Amino acid sequence: MFFHQLRAEQKLFWRSRELAFFTFLLPILFFLLLGSAYGDEEIDGVNGYTYLLAGMLGYGAASTTFAGLALLLVIRRESGVLKRLRTTPLSSPTYISAVLASIILIFMLEAAILVALGRIAFDVPLPESILSLVIVLLLGAGSFAALGIALAALIRSAEGSSAVVNALYLPISFISGAFFSQDAFPEVLRVVGEILPLSHLIVLCRDVMIHGDRVWNQLDDVAVVVVWGVAGLIVALRRFRWEPRER
Amino acid sequence: MDAVDVTNLRKSYDGVEAVRGIDFDIRAGEVFGLLGPNGAGKTTTLEILVGHRTRDAGEVRVLGSDPQRADRSWRGRIGVVPQSGELFPNLTVREHLELFAGYYEEPRSPHDVLRLVGLDQKADARTRTLSGGQKRRLDLGVALIGDPELIFLDEPTTGFDPSARRAAWETIRSLRSLGKTVLLTTHYIEEAQQLADRVAVLRRGEIVASGTPADLIARAPATVIRYRLNGEEVSFQTEDPTRALHELTGEALRDGFNLEALEVHRATLEDVYLELTEEEPQ
Numbered sequence: 118m119f120f121h122q123l124r125a126e127q128k129l130f131w132r133s134r135e136l137a138f139f140t141f142l143l144p145i146l147f148f149l150l151l152g153s154a155y156g157d158e159e160i161d162g163v164n165g166y167t168y169l170l171a172g173m174l175g176y177g178a179a180s181t182t183f184a185g186l187a188l189l190l191v192i193r194r195e196s197g198v199l200k201r202l203r204t205t206p207l208s209s210p211t212y213i214s215a216v217l218a219s220i221i222l223i224f225m226l227e228a229a230i231l232v233a234l235g236r237i238a239f240d241v242p243l244p245e246s247i248l249s250l251v252i253v254l255l256l257g258a259g260s261f262a263a264l265g266i267a268l269a270a271l272i273r274s275a276e277g278s279s280a281v282v283n284a285l286y287l288p289i290s291f292i293s294g295a296f297f298s299q300d301a302f303p304e305v306l307r308v309v310g311e312i313l314p315l316s317h318l319i320v321l322c323r324d325v326m327i328h329g330d331r332v333w334n335q336l337d338d339v340a341v342v343v344v345w346g347v348a349g350l351i352v353a354l355r356r357f358r359w360e361p362r363e364r
Numbered sequence: 365m366d367a368v369d370v371t372n373l374r375k376s377y378d379g380v381e382a383v384r385g386i387d388f389d390i391r392a393g394e395v396f397g398l399l400g401p402n403g404a405g406k407t408t409t410l411e412i413l414v415g416h417r418t419r420d421a422g423e424v425r426v427l428g429s430d431p432q433r434a435d436r437s438w439r440g441r442i443g444v445v446p447q448s449g450e451l452f453p454n455l456t457v458r459e460h461l462e463l464f465a466g467y468y469e470e471p472r473s474p475h476d477v478l479r480l481v482g483l484d485q486k487a488d489a490r491t492r493t494l495s496g497g498q499k500r501r502l503d504l505g506v507a508l509i510g511d512p513e514l515i516f517l518d519e520p521t522t523g524f525d526p527s528a529r530r531a532a533w534e535t536i537r538s539l540r541s542l543g544k545t546v547l548l549t550t551h552y553i554e555e556a557q558q559l560a561d562r563v564a565v566l567r568r569g570e571i572v573a574s575g576t577p578a579d580l581i582a583r584a585p586a587t588v589i590r591y592r593l594n595g596e597e598v599s600f601q602t603e604d605p606t607r608a609l610h611e612l613t614g615e616a617l618r619d620g621f622n623l624e625a626l627e628v629h630r631a632t633l634e635d636v637y638l639e640l641t642e643e644e645p646q
Contacts, residue, residue: 121466132454197449204414204444205467205510206436360416361449 118207119215126219130189140185141227144177148231151296152239161298163327166239168298171326174228175319176295178257181224184286186216186265188278195275199359209359213266220265221258228254245329252332253325256339257318260346264314267352273362289315314345365428367392367514367545368413373422375408382408384569385422390562392513395536395546397560399553401641404566406549407447410518413547414444427514440468443507447518447549450499453492457483457502460491461509468510481505481535497528504535514545521555533558553634563633567641577633584631584639592624601631 131137148169156166193199202212232250235241244250268285272278290296292306293315299307310316317338324330324338332339368390375383383405390396398406411417412424415431424431429438451460461474478484481501486494491502500520507515517536521529529552536559539546550556556563557577564574573580586601589608602608605628616623 118466121463125463125466128459129452129454197446198451200416201444201446201449201451201506203416204439204442205464206440206469207467208436 119211122215123219126215140181144173144180148173156239166241167327170235170241171322172295172319173231174322175315176290177227178261179286179290179315182220182258183261183265184282186220186262187268187282190269191272191278192275195361197361203359217262224258244326246331249325249332253321260342263346263349267349270356314342317341369425371423374420376420382569386571388564392545393543394561395540395559397556397563398549399556399563400566401551405569406566410516410549414516440510441513443512443515445503445507445517445520451491456488456490458487464506464509471509472511477505477509517548519549553637557633565640572640580636581633584636586631588631589628591626
């Protein structure tokens with residue numbers, strides 16, 4: 118039943134063009150645009166393309182597994198689909214794990230496309246330890262997926278949901294240095310960025326991609342991402358609802 | 365064994381009692397109608413029976429289990445058509461049936477269900493392109509795909525035009541002939557009369573009458589006489605229609621006035637229902 122649902126989730130994602138565009142395609146487009154614009158400069162003393170690719174991998178995690186998942190769950194809850202699924206023998210753990218597996222799979226595909234594009238279009242070398250990169254990406258995807266479910270639980274209606282989600286993840290991506298170096302940012306933005314998990318995920322990506330670091334040598338950044346993920350999980354478990362808001 | 369057994373069921377929301385101690389049972393194989401105006405507690409009752417809501421007090425048995433503690437195999441034996449709610453706009457009709465079929469141990473074939481709900485011509489249409497009535501039929505198809513024993517229909521024909529309603533009634537009748545048990549909520553008297561073997565009339569969270577439609581009508585022995593006089597609608601009930609009519613028409617002939625649109629009929633379920641659910645003046 119898990120694979121039955123996973124297949125259905127894939128079909129559902131790719132058929133909802135808007136969701137697929139904003140959460141899947143946009144990071145890829147941004148990478149191509151920003152890369153063409155200033156990838157050949159050095160950013161923070163390193164190759165601009167590689168620097169941008171790491172930022173786009175983090176931004177992709179936020180847009181797909183955080184924003185995309187939150188929107189998808191709010192829409193399904195408020196349209197009554199989740200409630201209806203509850204009257205079938207499909208169990209909640211099976212359903213949730215299929216939804217998570219589907220969105221993480223989509224993000225990993227997106228990441229693979231980003232890395233391949235970097236290699237082909239901008240000559241970005243593959244990281245020394247691909248295993249480390251995969252672990253970092255899975256870690257980020259899992260943490261942001263938990264936060265996405267938590268956000269879905271906190272959003273009360275479908276009407277304003279995309280505005281709320283965009284108002285959160287776009288500034289977060291910006292502050293966390295997904296698009297530009299944080300060096301030019303005022304102090305307060307850098308402090309806020311330091312607290313958020315995305316900046317640490319991007320730092321992890323850069324360490325692995327640029328400096329050839331291994332993920333197990335960067336446990337302080339890993340810890341921040343994990344703590345946020347656990348916090349998201351707690352909120353998700355306590356607040357997640359299957360029923361739409363009462364009319 | 366009864367398919368559904370409800371004893372002294374109570375439910376409040378924020379101190380307002382939506383269901384105030386109701387009792388009823390549904391026998392296996394019958395179509396049972398919960399009839400009542402909006403806000404009478406029909407949907408609350410149904411949602412407790414399918415396990416969406418918890419009850420405050422009372423006993424509920426559905427297919428031998430308490431819905432609050434029911435497991436997956438129990439959910440495989442019921443089918444629910446909710447009052448509102450969408451499915452997936454980007455899946456086709458057939459894909460919905462295939463998706464939901466995958467949740468059940470022994471589903472019906474999507475092909476059969478398409479025919480049963482009359483959507484075989486629309487099998488490959490995306491759901492968002494369907495009309496309201498077609499979406500409602502898909503709701504029913506999704507509820508039937510698991511081949512349930514007991515089907516809950518929450519206002520299945522609200523918003524239908526008369527011909528679509530009649531078509532839906534045919535489908536619901538065919539469920540009974542398949543041996544299914546059906547709980548139907550409705551505020552259409554005619555629907556209850558057409559479909560239900562037995563009816564319970566809900567008013568403000570209480571059952572004010574129950575029995576077969578014929579039983580309920582028999583409880584109001586009166587005959588209704590109705591006519592228009594100078595454009596005003598006049599109607600009254602009488603135990604002695606022969607005498608009443610004689611006096612009325614005699615008076616009309618003598619004084620030379622005309623009883624427009626005069627009709628005499630036995631009390632219908634509608635008359636009984638209106639009397640039972642009439643709100644006291646506030």
